[in-house]
Amino acid sequence: MIDLDVVASTAATASAAWAAMPPRERARALVAAADALTPAQEELVRIAREETGLTEARLNGELMRTAVQLRMFADVVVDGGYLDVRIDEADTEFVLGVRPDLRRYRQPVGPVLNFAASNFPFAFSVAGGDTASALAAGCAVIVKGHPGHPRLSLGTVEIVTAALEGSGAPSGILQLVAGQQTGIDLLNDPRIAAGSFTGSTRIGRMLANIAAARPVPIPFYGELGSVNPVFVTRAALDERAEEIADEFVTSVSGSAGQLCTKPGFLFAPAAEGFAELIASRVAASEHRLLNPSIAGGYRERRDTILATPGVETIVEGSLRLDNEAQGWATPTIVRVSAGDLIAQRDRLLDEAFGPLSVIVEYEGEESLVALVDELFDGNLTGTVHAGRDEDSSALRSLIAWIAGHAGRVLFGGWPTGVAVTSAQQHGGPWPATTNDTGTSVGGTAISRFLRPVAYQSVPQRLLPEPLRDDNPWHVPQQRAAAGESRSWGESYRSV
Amino acid sequence: MIDLDVVASTAATASAAWAAMPPRERARALVAAADALTPAQEELVRIAREETGLTEARLNGELMRTAVQLRMFADVVVDGGYLDVRIDEADTEFVLGVRPDLRRYRQPVGPVLNFAASNFPFAFSVAGGDTASALAAGCAVIVKGHPGHPRLSLGTVEIVTAALEGSGAPSGILQLVAGQQTGIDLLNDPRIAAGSFTGSTRIGRMLANIAAARPVPIPFYGELGSVNPVFVTRAALDERAEEIADEFVTSVSGSAGQLCTKPGFLFAPAAEGFAELIASRVAASEHRLLNPSIAGGYRERRDTILATPGVETIVEGSLRLDNEAQGWATPTIVRVSAGDLIAQRDRLLDEAFGPLSVIVEYEGEESLVALVDELFDGNLTGTVHAGRDEDSSALRSLIAWIAGHAGRVLFGGWPTGVAVTSAQQHGGPWPATTNDTGTSVGGTAISRFLRPVAYQSVPQRLLPEPLRDDNPWHVPQQRAAAGESRSWGESYRSV
Incomplete structure (x- = not known):
C-alpha cells in the first residue's frame, strides 16, 4: 500500500532541491533521461504494443519524440529565456517618485501532479x-499512470528515474502512482502546486473542478476534447480532390483515430465523386483500439452517429469486440448536410474518439463562418484547404474565426502530427483545454509551471543567480534604465 | 434598467474591432485617455475625497499614477514584446520528420470584466x-464599479470613454455597470472571456468559484487578502531602531492602513524601548475609513485582536463611527509573543483592513522560518530588515521562504507604495491572489488577457501582422532556424 503522505512530502523535498540546481545540471539530467530511453527502446516498445495495440512504427516514433522533447527542454533550461528576467534599475527620476531596484523572474511552482494519457503511452505519459x-x-x-499501460509506466519510470538520479537529480524527483482515487487524493494534497492532464472532457472537468475547489486553488492544465474541423474550399477541391481525399483518410485512420487532433469534421462543398474517392482510400485492415473503455465509448458514439437521421454512410467500417473486450476497428466515414448537422447537433457534435469522421456538405463559403459559429466551441486546431492563390473576404473571415476558437490554425496539411518545437501551440478554448493560456506541446509548455517573483532592493549577494548583475547563468536579462519613465506614452508618435 | 445582454454584446463587438487596430492606434487612444484625466483632476479628486475620505495628496498622486500607467501600457503595446512572437522556420531536417512553418503569438482573449476596488478609486477602478x-x-x-465611489466612477468613465472613442477606439470599448448581482450575471455571460478583481478574500473566492464553475470556465485574476509580514533582525534593530519605528508607523498609517500591502505583522526581537519608539511616532489625527462596510469590518477585527489573550496594546488608537456610519480611526499597534501568536492564530492571523499592525516578538533568527512556515499561507509581499552587511544561513533561508510564499521580496524599505514598472510583481500565492501566475501592477499585467495561437503553413498574405516576415508592426520576433533540432541536448556541455 502506497503512503500518499510520503509521496507528497518526498515530492516537496525533491522539488526544493531540484529547483536550486544550476540550469546546466538540470539540463544534464534531462539529457541523461533521454539517453536512457534509447537502449531500452526494443523492450519498452514491445510492452507498449501489448498494452496499447498501437503499431511498432508509431511507438518507435513516439519514443523518439519523447527523448527529443527531453533534449529540447534541456536547451530551454540552459537558454534561460523562459525565466523572463526583468531588471528595473533604481531610478531617482521616476515619474511617480523614487523607483527602487526591482528584479523579477519566474520560479518553479513546486510539485506537479501529472495525469498520464491513454493514447500516448510515451509522449503524454511517465516521461512525456x-x-x-x-x-x-x-x-x-x-x-498518475494511465491504467491502460501499467507495465510500461513502471518500466519507464524505473529507467528515467535511475537516469535522472544517476545524473544528480534528488531522490524522488519523479514518482509514479496508480488509481483514480489516488490521483484525486493527491490533487487535494496541499503540497501539490499544479496539475496536468490529458484525457476525456468528463474526467478532465471533474479534476479541474477539484483543483479549483481546494482550500488553496491550484492551476490545472487539462487537455480534453477536440473535433478539429477541416474546411475545404471549392477551389481546393477543384485543384486537388484526390490528394485531399488521400490525406484525409490517412489523418483519420492513423493510430486508429485515437488522437486528440484527429479531424472529426471535414467541411466540403458538394462535388461529384469526392465521397467515392475517399471511400477508395480507406484500408480494410483492422486496428486494435487502446483499451476496452475506449472501445466501449467509440462503439456508443459510432452507433449514435450511424443511426442519426440525415447521416449517409460513405464507408461503414467495422468495430468488433474480442474475447478480452478489446475493440478492433476499420475507419468509418459518414456524410451529412450542414442543415442536418445543425438539426442533429446533440447527436453529432461530440468527439468520437476513434477512426470516424463526418463530412459536412456546405453551400457557399460565405455561409461557413455563421455555420461554424453556431456549431462549435473551442478546439485544439482548425484547418483550411484553399486554392493555391485563393483570397477572399470569406477565406479571411474563416481564418479569423478559427484563430478565435482554436489554438492552432493550419493552412493546408492536417492537424495530426504535432511538431515539438518552440512555436507550437497545443491547447485551445474550452473544451479543448481547461486553461487555454498554456500549451502541452512545445518549448513554452514550461511556462505552466512557473510563478513570477520580484525582488526589491535585495543586495547582489542575496539575489538568485538569474537576477544578479554578474549573471552567472548567462540568461537573457531585460533592463529598464533610470529615466525611462519620462518618455512613457511617446512611442506611438514615432514611425 | 440596464440590459446586460446589450452590455455583453456591445463589449464583444467592440473587443473584436479594438483587437484589430494597429498597435500605434491603440497606444494613441490609451495616451488620449491618460491626457484627459489631467484637466479633470481637480473635479475628480474633489468627488473622490467626498466619496472615499482619502486625502487630497494621496488622491492627486493616485490619479497621476493612473495616467502614468495608461502611458506605460501604450509603450508596452508599441514595443510588442508582450506578443511573445516565435517563428519556427519550415525544416526538412527536423529530427522528428519535416517541421512545417509555425508561427505563434498571443492574441487578446476578448471582453474582460473588471471588478473595481474600494481602496484605489482611480488606480484599481474604472481607468485603473x-x-x-x-x-x-x-x-x-x-x-463593475465599486459602490463606495459611484459618482467618481461615472465621472471617470465619461471622461475616459470620450477620450478613447474620440481617439478612434470602437464605441463600447469601456462600459460601467453597478451592483453585485449585475457583476455575477455578467461573469456568467458566455461572451465574457476573463475576470479581474481587487477586494476581500470572501467575495474574491466567491467570484473565482463562479468563473471556474461556468459551462465554459474562464480565468479569474483576483487580488484578495495579504498581511505582508516584515522581519527585523537583531542587527538591523541595533543599527537603526528609530528609522525602522518611524517608517513602520508611516507604512501602517498611510491611507488609514487600507492598502493591500500594509505590513500587518512586524517580527522583531525583544528590545528595550522599541515599542515606546513606535508609540511616539503614531499621530493622533483621525483618518476617515473608506465606507461603512470597511469600518464595520475593521471594528470587528480590531475588537477581536485587542481582546485576545497575550496581546499587549502598544498604541490603543481609536475608532468611532459617525452619524453616517463612517468610521474615523487613529492607528492601533499591539504586541504579541511568537508563542501567543501561534496559540491565538485563529483570532490573530486574518488581515485587519485598516490602521492596525501586530508586532511579534521572536527569539533568535534561526527560529523564524519554522515559525512563519507554521503561520502563513501566501502573501503579496514579505520584507526583511537586516544589518548593513549581515549575512547568515538564517537570513538566506528567510529570503528563500519569502520567495516561496509571496510575490515580492523586499530587502529594507516597506511594501506599501508599489512601483508601476516592468519588473513589478503584485500577486502571490493564495489567498493573496486567486491566480499567482499574474500580476495586477506593472507592464506584465497585460499577460493576463492574452491567449497563444499558432499558425501553421499560413501564407504571408493571410498571416496576422506580428507573424509576417516583413514585420510591419516592428515587433520582436524570436526565430528558430532550420536544422536547429540536430543539436538539441548539447547546450549543457558548453561553458
Whole structure:
C-alpha cells in the first residue's frame, strides 16, 4: 500500500532541491533521461504494443519524440529565456517618485501532479511532455499512470528515474502512482502546486473542478476534447480532390483515430465523386483500439452517429469486440448536410474518439463562418484547404474565426502530427483545454509551471543567480534604465 | 434598467474591432485617455475625497499614477514584446520528420470584466491597472464599479470613454455597470472571456468559484487578502531602531492602513524601548475609513485582536463611527509573543483592513522560518530588515521562504507604495491572489488577457501582422532556424 503522505512530502523535498540546481545540471539530467530511453527502446516498445495495440512504427516514433522533447527542454533550461528576467534599475527620476531596484523572474511552482494519457503511452505519459516541461521548470513530478499501460509506466519510470538520479537529480524527483482515487487524493494534497492532464472532457472537468475547489486553488492544465474541423474550399477541391481525399483518410485512420487532433469534421462543398474517392482510400485492415473503455465509448458514439437521421454512410467500417473486450476497428466515414448537422447537433457534435469522421456538405463559403459559429466551441486546431492563390473576404473571415476558437490554425496539411518545437501551440478554448493560456506541446509548455517573483532592493549577494548583475547563468536579462519613465506614452508618435 | 445582454454584446463587438487596430492606434487612444484625466483632476479628486475620505495628496498622486500607467501600457503595446512572437522556420531536417512553418503569438482573449476596488478609486477602478492592461492587450472592458465611489466612477468613465472613442477606439470599448448581482450575471455571460478583481478574500473566492464553475470556465485574476509580514533582525534593530519605528508607523498609517500591502505583522526581537519608539511616532489625527462596510469590518477585527489573550496594546488608537456610519480611526499597534501568536492564530492571523499592525516578538533568527512556515499561507509581499552587511544561513533561508510564499521580496524599505514598472510583481500565492501566475501592477499585467495561437503553413498574405516576415508592426520576433533540432541536448556541455 502506497503512503500518499510520503509521496507528497518526498515530492516537496525533491522539488526544493531540484529547483536550486544550476540550469546546466538540470539540463544534464534531462539529457541523461533521454539517453536512457534509447537502449531500452526494443523492450519498452514491445510492452507498449501489448498494452496499447498501437503499431511498432508509431511507438518507435513516439519514443523518439519523447527523448527529443527531453533534449529540447534541456536547451530551454540552459537558454534561460523562459525565466523572463526583468531588471528595473533604481531610478531617482521616476515619474511617480523614487523607483527602487526591482528584479523579477519566474520560479518553479513546486510539485506537479501529472495525469498520464491513454493514447500516448510515451509522449503524454511517465516521461512525456508534461513531465519533461515540469522537470525543466524545476518542479518534481508525480505521475498518475494511465491504467491502460501499467507495465510500461513502471518500466519507464524505473529507467528515467535511475537516469535522472544517476545524473544528480534528488531522490524522488519523479514518482509514479496508480488509481483514480489516488490521483484525486493527491490533487487535494496541499503540497501539490499544479496539475496536468490529458484525457476525456468528463474526467478532465471533474479534476479541474477539484483543483479549483481546494482550500488553496491550484492551476490545472487539462487537455480534453477536440473535433478539429477541416474546411475545404471549392477551389481546393477543384485543384486537388484526390490528394485531399488521400490525406484525409490517412489523418483519420492513423493510430486508429485515437488522437486528440484527429479531424472529426471535414467541411466540403458538394462535388461529384469526392465521397467515392475517399471511400477508395480507406484500408480494410483492422486496428486494435487502446483499451476496452475506449472501445466501449467509440462503439456508443459510432452507433449514435450511424443511426442519426440525415447521416449517409460513405464507408461503414467495422468495430468488433474480442474475447478480452478489446475493440478492433476499420475507419468509418459518414456524410451529412450542414442543415442536418445543425438539426442533429446533440447527436453529432461530440468527439468520437476513434477512426470516424463526418463530412459536412456546405453551400457557399460565405455561409461557413455563421455555420461554424453556431456549431462549435473551442478546439485544439482548425484547418483550411484553399486554392493555391485563393483570397477572399470569406477565406479571411474563416481564418479569423478559427484563430478565435482554436489554438492552432493550419493552412493546408492536417492537424495530426504535432511538431515539438518552440512555436507550437497545443491547447485551445474550452473544451479543448481547461486553461487555454498554456500549451502541452512545445518549448513554452514550461511556462505552466512557473510563478513570477520580484525582488526589491535585495543586495547582489542575496539575489538568485538569474537576477544578479554578474549573471552567472548567462540568461537573457531585460533592463529598464533610470529615466525611462519620462518618455512613457511617446512611442506611438514615432514611425 | 440596464440590459446586460446589450452590455455583453456591445463589449464583444467592440473587443473584436479594438483587437484589430494597429498597435500605434491603440497606444494613441490609451495616451488620449491618460491626457484627459489631467484637466479633470481637480473635479475628480474633489468627488473622490467626498466619496472615499482619502486625502487630497494621496488622491492627486493616485490619479497621476493612473495616467502614468495608461502611458506605460501604450509603450508596452508599441514595443510588442508582450506578443511573445516565435517563428519556427519550415525544416526538412527536423529530427522528428519535416517541421512545417509555425508561427505563434498571443492574441487578446476578448471582453474582460473588471471588478473595481474600494481602496484605489482611480488606480484599481474604472481607468485603473486592470482596465489599462486589458485595453492594452486588445480587449474591451466592462467595469463593475465599486459602490463606495459611484459618482467618481461615472465621472471617470465619461471622461475616459470620450477620450478613447474620440481617439478612434470602437464605441463600447469601456462600459460601467453597478451592483453585485449585475457583476455575477455578467461573469456568467458566455461572451465574457476573463475576470479581474481587487477586494476581500470572501467575495474574491466567491467570484473565482463562479468563473471556474461556468459551462465554459474562464480565468479569474483576483487580488484578495495579504498581511505582508516584515522581519527585523537583531542587527538591523541595533543599527537603526528609530528609522525602522518611524517608517513602520508611516507604512501602517498611510491611507488609514487600507492598502493591500500594509505590513500587518512586524517580527522583531525583544528590545528595550522599541515599542515606546513606535508609540511616539503614531499621530493622533483621525483618518476617515473608506465606507461603512470597511469600518464595520475593521471594528470587528480590531475588537477581536485587542481582546485576545497575550496581546499587549502598544498604541490603543481609536475608532468611532459617525452619524453616517463612517468610521474615523487613529492607528492601533499591539504586541504579541511568537508563542501567543501561534496559540491565538485563529483570532490573530486574518488581515485587519485598516490602521492596525501586530508586532511579534521572536527569539533568535534561526527560529523564524519554522515559525512563519507554521503561520502563513501566501502573501503579496514579505520584507526583511537586516544589518548593513549581515549575512547568515538564517537570513538566506528567510529570503528563500519569502520567495516561496509571496510575490515580492523586499530587502529594507516597506511594501506599501508599489512601483508601476516592468519588473513589478503584485500577486502571490493564495489567498493573496486567486491566480499567482499574474500580476495586477506593472507592464506584465497585460499577460493576463492574452491567449497563444499558432499558425501553421499560413501564407504571408493571410498571416496576422506580428507573424509576417516583413514585420510591419516592428515587433520582436524570436526565430528558430532550420536544422536547429540536430543539436538539441548539447547546450549543457558548453561553458
